[in-house]
Each structure stands twice: as C-alpha cells, then as structure tokens.
Amino acid sequence: MSIVNMSSPRLIKHSFSRRILHNHSGVVSIAVFFIFCCAVFTFSTDEFFSRFNWLNILRQSAPLLIVAAAMTLVITTGGIDLSVGSTLALVGALSAIALNTWGLPWPVVLLGGLALGAFIGAINGYFIAYEGIPAFIVTLATLAVIRGVALLLTQGYSIPIPADSNFVWLGRAWLFGLPLPAILGVLALLVGHILLNHTRFGRYVTAIGANREGVRRAGVNTRSMTLWVYMLSGMAAALAGMIITARLGSGSSNQGEGFELQVIAAVVLGSTSLFGGFGTIIGTLLGALSIAVIQNGLILSHLSPFYTQIATGLIILLAIWLNTRIFNPVRTRKG
Numbered sequence: 001m002s003i004v005n006m007s008s009p010r011l012i013k014h015s016f017s018r019r020i021l022h023n024h025s026g027v028v029s030i031a032v033f034f035i036f037c038c039a040v041f042t043f044s045t046d047e048f049f050s051r052f053n054w055l056n057i058l059r060q061s062a063p064l065l066i067v068a069a070a071m072t073l074v075i076t077t078g079g080i081d082l083s084v085g086s087t088l089a090l091v092g093a094l095s096a097i098a099l100n101t102w103g104l105p106w107p108v109v110l111l112g113g114l115a116l117g118a119f120i121g122a123i124n125g126y127f128i129a130y131e132g133i134p135a136f137i138v139t140l141a142t143l144a145v146i147r148g149v150a151l152l153l154t155q156g157y158s159i160p161i162p163a164d165s166n167f168v169w170l171g172r173a174w175l176f177g178l179p180l181p182a183i184l185g186v187l188a189l190l191v192g193h194i195l196l197n198h199t200r201f202g203r204y205v206t207a208i209g210a211n212r213e214g215v216r217r218a219g220v221n222t223r224s225m226t227l228w229v230y231m232l233s234g235m236a237a238a239l240a241g242m243i244i245t246a247r248l249g250s251g252s253s254n255q256g257e258g259f260e261l262q263v264i265a266a267v268v269l270g271s272t273s274l275f276g277g278f279g280t281i282i283g284t285l286l287g288a289l290s291i292a293v294i295q296n297g298l299i300l301s302h303l304s305p306f307y308t309q310i311a312t313g314l315i316i317l318l319a320i321w322l323n324t325r326i327f328n329p330v331r332t333r334k335g
Contacts, residue, residue, distance in 0.1 A: 026271020027283045034290045037315075041297030048300055058182035059247075061292035063088070063240035065185030065285065067259075068266045069192035070236035072284045073229050075267050076196070078209040078276025079128060079135035081230060084237040085259035086146035087120050089252070092241035093150050096159035096251030099167055106167035113238045120146065121234025125227035143260070150253035158252040161245065171247025181243050188236065193281035205229060209276025266291055 041048040067084050074081050091113045098104045098112065120142065127138045161167060173180040196202035204225050207215045216222045245251040268274055269290060270283025294315055298308045 027280055027286065030270055030283055030286045030290065034286050034293065037290060037293050037297065041293065041300065045297065045300040048297055053296070053300070055179060055182070057289075057292050057296050058185070059179035060296075061288060062179070062181035062185035063243055063259075064262060064266060064288045064292065066188040066240045066243075067233070067236045067263045068270075068284045068288045069188045069281060070229075070233040071263045071267050072192060072270075072272050072279045072281055073196060073202075073205055074135075074233050075264070075272050075274060076205050076209045076276060076279030077226060077229055078212070079226070079229070080139060080264065080274075081121075081124065081233045082136065082139040082260050083120065083124060083142040083146055084233060084240075084263055085256035086143045086150065087117055087234055087237035088241035088244065088256035088259060089254065090120075090146050090150040090153075090241070091116055091238040092245035092255050093154050093159060093251040093253055095167070095242050095245050096161050097153065099161050099165050100159055106165055109167060110170070110242065113242050114235050117234040117236070117238025117241075118231045119234070120238075121231035122227060124234070125230035128230065129223040129226035147253065154251070154253045156253065158250040160250045163249075167242075168246045168249060171243045171245070181247065184239070184243065188239075189281055189285050192284075196279055196281055201225070201228075206277060206279065209273070209278070211277075262291060 038048075047053050067088075071081060071084065094116065095109050095113050098109045099106065104112075124135075124138055124142055127133045128135045169180065171181055175183055194202075196205065204215065204220055204222075207220070208222050208225060212222055241251075241255065244255055266288035267279075267284050268287070270280060270285070270287030272279040272283060291312070294312050295308065298311055299305075303311065
C-alpha cells in the first residue's frame with residue numbers, strides 16, 4: 001500500500017514542486033516580487049496595466065535587458081564589468097559622429113560599433129585573464145578612460161543623427177506590433193540562456209566561477225573563456241548604446257551614467273551569485289523587469305524624481321535581502 005501511495009499523482013506533483021522551490025528558490029522569489037510590484041502599481045495607478053505602458057516599459061528596458069544578459073555570464077565567472085555604461089556612451093557618440101560628420105552608411109556604423117565594443121571587452125578581458133588584475137580594478141579604470149574619450153570626442157555636446165538616416169530604425173522601428181528594441185532584448189536573453197544552459201561554453205563559464213583552478217587543471221583554457229565573456233559584454237553594451245542613440249536621435253557622452261549599477265542590480269536581483277558559480281538568465285529577465293516596473297510605477301504615481309531613485313534603491317536592497325536571507329539561506333551560509 002505504501003508503494004502505491006508514494007507513486008500517487010498528488011505526491012509526485014508535491015515532490016516536483018518542492019524540488020523546483022529548492023533548486024530555483026532565487027528565481028521563484030524574484031518572480032513573486034515582480035508580481036507583487038505589478039499588483040501594487042496596477043491598483044495604485046490607472047495607466048500602469050495598459051498595453052501602451054507595457055510596450056513603453058519593454059522599449060525603454062531593452063538596453064538593460066541586452067547588457068544584463070551578457071553581464072550574467074560575466075558575474076557567473078566570478079568577475080564584473082563596470083565599464084558597460086561608458087562603452088554605451090562612447091559607441092553611441094561615435095555612431096552619431098560617424099553618421100553626421102563622416103557620412104558613413106548605417107550598416108557600416110552598426111558593425112563598426114559592435115567591433116569597437118568587442119575591442120573594449122577584449123582589453124578588459126586581456127588584463128583580467130592574462131595579466132591577473134582583478135576585474136573590479138580593470139573595469140573601473142576603463143570606465144574612466146572610455147568616458148573621458150567620449151567627452152573628448154564630443155566636447156560635452158550632443159551629436160545629432162541625420163533625420164533621414166535609417167539608423168534611427170534601430171531604436172524606433174516596430175515589428176509584429178512590438179518595438180524592435182524590445183525584440184532585440186528578448187533575443188539577447190534567449191541567446192544568453194542557450195549559451196549558459198545548453199552549450200559547453202556555458203558549462204565552462206559556470207565551472208570557472210565555481211572553481212577556476214580546478215577547471216584549468218582539467219585542460220580548459222580559462223583565459224580564453226574569460227576573454228570571450230568580456231568581449232560579449234562589450235558588444236552588448238555597444239548595441240545598447242546604438243539603440244539609445246537611435247531612439248533619442250543623438251549621441252552624447254553623458255549617456256549611460258550609472259547604467260552599470262542598474263545592470264549589476266538586475267543580475268544580482270535575479271539571484272545570480274556575485275561570487276560566481278551560479279547564473280540564471282530567467283532570473284536576470286525578472287530582475288531587469290522588476291527594476292523597470294519599479295521606476296515606471298513610481299513615476300506614474302507622481303512621486304518626485306528625487307524620491308524615485310531613493311525608493312528604487314531601497315526596494316532593490318530589500319528584494320536582494322529577501323532573496324539571500326529568507327528564500328535562499330542555505331546558499332548564503334555556504335558563501
């Protein structure tokens with residue numbers, strides 16, 4: 001009788017639910033937090049749940065989604081990339097200069113921007129992987145250098161894009177009733193999910209974050225893997241910069257200030273470990289959308305912009321605390 005009882009559909013379903021909650025408690029917690037935020041703003045504002053507002057949220061959060069997908073890989077290796085905001089600004093400003101001053105075709109500008117982002121990422125990856133300098137120090141230095149180059153090139157001014165350039169489609173076009181930037185953001189997350197969970201590259205990325213020396217002794221070229229991760233991060237930041245420039249119609253050295261903190265917050269909020277060894281793209285998606293929903297909802301609630309930043313930071317801190325101490329205490333104690 002006990003064997004039959006144990007194999008009953010109800011017990012199997014209960015056991016499966018407990019396994020999901022145990023193995024993916026961080027993702028479940030941020031999903032609950034995201035739903036809670038949506039419910040609060042739905043009842044507190046009239047416009048929040050409208051189709052127009054949600055399309056606006058997706059369009060504006062697209063750069064965050066794209067860079068957060070790549071940052072998940074970076075943080076999973078135990079690293080960090082503080083230069084993504086500066087890379088975003090430099091590539092965006094150079095794109096505007098290339099279109100307005102140099103008269104280059106927009107496909108050349110797009111490919112050139114991605115190549116520049118990959119080059120910046122390669123510089124970061126080289127000093128981190130091959131010279132052994134901590135990622136925080138390297139990317140903090142390149143953050144300052146790249147932002148300075150952007151200021152030098154623009155002299156602090158916004159550079160407009162020609163109104164008739166097809167480049168603006170990158171930030172303003174619609175496809176199948178959805179904003180093109182939102183579609184690109186979802187595609188970036190999908191690619192990141194496949195890389196992290198269904199490829200050898202992703203398994204090595206996770207293993208490097210968990211035990212870099214052990215992976216190296218197993219014959220894996222950890223330096224090359226780390227280099228590629230930072231190149232992907234640079235390319236993602238470059239694409240995000242060109243999307244913002246295309247949407248606004250101009251490039252500026254001031255774009256992306258503080259953007260790296262939002263990206264890191266989205267990834268960590270989604271339960272990716274800051275110490276490496278564990279990453280989840282689904283969690284990153286929920287973390288990024290949670291930040292976007294909080295900012296959008298507080299604005300619709302007519303809260304002062306000064307309070308909006310304070311409230312956003314406090315809510316993110318509370319959510320991460322709940323994630324690490326309440327929903328997932330075992331992993332925290334191990335860390």
